[in-house]
Amino acid sequence: MVREEALGLLPVGTALPALRRALDTRGAAVLCAPPGTGKTTLVPIALAGLTDDAGAGARGRVVVAEPRRIAARAAARRMAWLLGEKAGGRVGFTVRGERVVGPDTAVEVVTTGVLLQRLQRDQELPGVGTVILDECHERHLDADTAAAFLLDVRETLRPELRLVAASATTDAEGWARLLGDAPVVRAEGTAHPVEVVWAPPARPVRPPHGTRVDPALLAHVASVVRGALAERTGDVLCFLPGVAEIARVARLLGDTGAEVLQVHGRAPAAVQDAALSPGRHRRVVLATSVAESSLTVPGVRVVVDAGLAREPRTDHARGLGSLTTVRASRAAARQRAGRAGREAPGTVYRCWAEAEHARLPRFPAPEIRVADLTAFALQAACWGDPDAAGLALPDPPPPGAMAAARSVLAAVGAVGPSGRATGRGRRMARLGLHPRLARALVDGAPEVGPRRAAEVVALLSEEPPREYGDDLAAAWRTARSGRDGYAARWRAEADRLTRSLGGAGDTPAGTAAPADAGDDLAAPGPGHASASASASASASASDDTVAGFVTALAFPERIARVRSGTSYLMVSGTGAELGEGSPLRGSTWLAVAVADRAAQAASARVRLAAAVDEGTARAAAEHLRSLGEEVRWAGGDVAARRVERLGAVELSVRPLPEPAAGLVRDALLEGLRREGPGLLGWSRDAVALRQRLGFLHRVRGAPWPDMSAAALLDRAGEWLEPELSRARRRADLAGIDAGPCLRRLLPWATGEAARLDELAPERIEVPSGSRIRVDYTGEQPVLAVKVQELFGLLQTPRLAGVPVLVHLLSPAGRPAAVTADLASFWRDGYRAVRAELRGRYPKHPWPEDPATAEPTRGVKR
Structure with a gap:
């Protein structure tokens, strides 16, 4: 009725x-x-x-x-x-x-x-x-x-x-x-009015970081709920970002006298039904964003909004996905506030300042911009549009995320060379799982049995509660014997997956196979572990072995080998750390199921993993194994070795006695780039030549070459050949005289090279007849010479149009004056120098008119 x-x-x-x-x-x-x-x-x-x-x-x-x-x-x-x-x-x-x-x-x-x-x-x-x-x-x-x-x-x-x-x-x-x-x-609603109460924390709280929320904010939210219970009537609906925050606030509200319900996607059906039914006693419903829309929680007159939400983020370079806590959008805040006015006038307490509200994003970020797109890419490939270019989407998928997704699909054999779905990919898509998990189920079932593979994949599809621990095999045993809501959902999902293995490979009637779908529906992907390679993961294997094997099939890039203590290196190249007290400590190899990495952290934190042996690691990530010769600069010299790798993890290393000359040359160049041109032999003449050329490049520019370390290293292959090709180790570099090599960079083609000694001579002849070396280390060339040797020289020498900076020395070679204008010095500055030095050096000439005096190198005659 x-x-x-x-x-x-x-x-x-x-x-x-x-x-x-x-x-x-x-x-x-x-x-x-x-x-x-x-x-x-x-x-x-x-x-x-x-x-x-x-x-x-x-x-x-x-x-x-x-x-x-x-x-x-x-x-x-x-x-x-x-x-x-x-x-x-x-x-x-x-x-x-x-x-x-x-x-x-x-x-x-x-x-x-x-x-x-x-x-x-x-x-x-x-x-x-x-x-x-x-x-x-x-x-x-x-x-x-x-x-x-x-x-x-x-x-x-x-x-x-x-x-x-x-x-x-x-x-x-x-x-x-x-x-x-x-x-x-x-449709114009007749929603009841909702009073907005701004309730920011009294003291500043730390902004959310990853999935971490400042406990001070959660304590404040609990305090606001208490105040709402005292000030208002009706049930209270409190919005929090995640399950952990709900549990913490629930503990803080344990003595309020109200019935506290925790509603989220993992909550048991009985709890969800209880929240959506009228209560006999006053209630506080702590909920994630699942209660924002499509649900009416009866009896609610008050909403307390923490102002936070969880959104997915994906590190495509490392293959790590996670949830991150963000500020809720204004649209979400309106939705949440509306819950208070569904049945009667209500109140919303917003746990942020009114001035901050206008700075919130208008709408939540579209998931397509921030999430892992592997499942979406498989859907598009099965639809017949691998690039999603012809789909009318509200926002296009980011190209980088789509490229990473297609790479994963190709690795698990879900798409062919053209990007279209294979028969295997269509079978995986119909399992209702992420393609990685579908691959683990399809390839794992023949090795360990359908039921055991389905049970492990069910664990991976919904992360177990934190209290289950970080050992996947132990969590599996806990779920088997558990009577909580998670265990019930896990058993139901394992049943579904077991059943799906029977008919997932049947092609629906009337469905045309795409061009790349002519392969066998059960054909393994590039990373499939064959029966012979995975003998340790047989149907009679232990739970620990099976859990590790299936997890490794799902996440081959996250297979990790210990480096030291609790530190591991994943095949993807990302570091990973086990938590304190983890039962997985001591395991040489891990298959990491869940890990998250904070924005500035060097390593990811392992949340869920299983121990595996090297054979399982090799089998699951076979498509990532490589064997090659490596010649590189390491430890200050050329290191040549033959290396077997599993991604970034080194499996075996042997010396390479006769490395290819080209590889050695590249390694030496890498050494020069890291440690600089100082690895070469720099005589005094070579250093002087570099300084002279550097001076000309500064004042004249091209075609005179840049002598900076970066510029020299960029052109190392040009001016160091053939000496570089003959070198085999660091000591050989030290034996290369850089001076003659540098001359190869002179502008010979234009004829300017012949003017080097004219524009930047190594020495300048002064009036006394001495040839004095010029110092080009500074911005201006410097000539350091005794005062008596310049008598009679009225004009300051100029090099490449730049006046020389003259350092006038005493007879003992100590600085007496500095000038770039000799005529001015003889006229104005010489008297003071003469008065100071003639008593100290009486045997040397100190004429009153140096401009007309005879230059000399020695004492008076």
């Missing part, structure tokens, strides 16, 4: 006529409706013709795509309740591992991942008349991909398929353009 009264209270009903007109005329629409208006519940059943005001009636089944399993279940149950039924009748739902539908189901709520699987199996979606993409503002990658695929289907196969992009807060104009200039239908 339809609950007419409840339906009549949903404000979105007033927008239904406009929505129907938009779908009838354009086939697509963008629906913007505030939280609590019935966008998720009334619209689907109305479009399916299940209400009295069905209008034109149904046009096939209505499929509603939700971003999360908890939202899909809750929305289906709420719609069934509005119709006076239970889920599984005219309204059903399908999520991974659970399907509750019947022969009369007209509205089916699915996750976006399930929708993608259906589109890949049968692009026409037979029997489906309307698809609603709910909460599209969250910009999940699966939702964006599903929208692109559906638009492709409308354009090529089913122009009559109707699409609705629905959200409470979204870029309506952007989605309207994406859907082909679809009409935007807005």
Whole structure:
């Protein structure tokens, strides 16, 4: 029996006529409706013709795509309740591992991942008349991909398929353009007023770093919740970024007297159902962003918002993915605040300053910009568009992330040379797993048995709770005997994966195989471990061996060998550290399942791993093994060796007695680049020549060569040949006289080289007849000469147009004066020098008029 009264209270009903007109005329629409208006519940059943005001009636089944399993279940149950039924009748739902539908189901709520699987199996979606993409503002990658695929289907196969992009807060104009200039239908809500209370911490708190949140902020959030319980009525919904933060705040609220519920994607179904049902006592619901949309938590009058969210990040260079804590967007803050006004006037406490609010990002970052795109790239390849260039996506995938994703897919044999999906890749895509995990399941099952492979992959697909520890094999044993929510979900997923191995290789009827899909569906990828190579991981092997083998298949780049103590080096080249007290300490080899690396950290922190032996490491990462000759500069000399590597990990090293001359030359050049030209033999004449040429380059420029170390090293192959080619070690470099080699850089072709001694002579002849060496080390050439030897010289010598800086010395060779203008010195400065030195050196001439005096090298006659 339809609950007419409840339906009549949903404000979105007033927008239904406009929505129907938009779908009838354009086939697509963008629906913007505030939280609590019935966008998720009334619209689907109305479009399916299940209400009295069905209008034109149904046009096939209505499929509603939700971003999360908890939202899909809750929305289906709420719609069934509005119709006076239970889920599984005219309204059903399908999520991974659970399907509750019947022969009369007209509205089916699915996750976006399930929708993608259906589109890949049968692009026409037979029997489906309307698809609603709910909460599209969250910009999940699966939702964006599903929208692109559906638009492709409308354009090529089913122009009559109707699409609705629905959200409470979204870029309506952007989605309207994406859907082909679809009409935007807005529903005005009658949401109750929500008072905003700004509640920043009294003292500054550290900003989030990685997944770390300052405990002081969490203590403040708990304090705000306590204050809200004392000041306001009704239940409290508190938004926190993750499971660890929820658990910490729950401990801080243990003595409030209220019932504290922890709601997140890993929470047991019973806890999720309890949060979505009216409570008998006052409640505090601590939730992640799963409670932002598509869910109504009854009884909530107060929202406490910590202002944080978790987003994925991927280090493509190291093959590490992780979640990071960021400031929530303004759109998310509006969604969260709206939870307080669903049923009555409410209050939202925002744990940040009002002045900071305008600086928050307008919308959350689209997942396609920041996430690992391997699964997306496989979806696109299976769709027939490996580059995703022809897909109508709200944001294009970053080229670097797509290149990294295609590299992974090629390594596991999921795509062929053209980038199109292989038969093996299509089989992996239908497993509903990340391609890495699908590879581990497909290749691991024949070696260790389907059930054991499925159990390990189920552990890898949803990281076990931290209390399970960082030893994957131990966590596996804990999950087997566990009775908590995680263990229940793990068993259900392991069952699903075991069943999927039986039929995952069947090609759906009517599905054409792509050009690269002619291979055997079970053909191994480049990194597959053969039965002979993985004999240690047989069906009778221990749990520890199996856990390591399957993990190594999934993440061959994360296989790591110990360096010292708890420090490891992964095949990818990234360092890894075990935590204190880890039971994995002492293991020579690890297969790392989960690791995260802070932005400035030198090494990643191992969160979950399994011990493996070298044979398993070699087998799983065979495609990364290399054997080659290495000649490089190491330890201050040429090191020549034959090295076997597994990625960045050295497996064996032997001396190379006769390295190739070209490799030796390159190593010597590397040594020169690292340690500088000082490795060569620099006589006094060579140093002087370098300084003279450097002076000419400074004052004249080209064609005189640059004598800086960097410039010389850039042209080392030009001026050091053939001496460099004959050298074999560091000592040979020291035997090369750099002076004659430098002369090869002189501008011989232009004829300027002949003017070297004219423009920058090594010595200058002074009036006394002495030839004095010029110092070119400074910016200006320096001539250091005794005063008496310059008597009669009125003009300062100039070199390449630059006046020489004359250092006038006493008879004992000590500095007496410095000048770049001799005429001025004889006229004004000489008297003071003469007065000071004539008494100290009476045997030397000190004429009153040095300009006309005879120069001399010695004492008076």
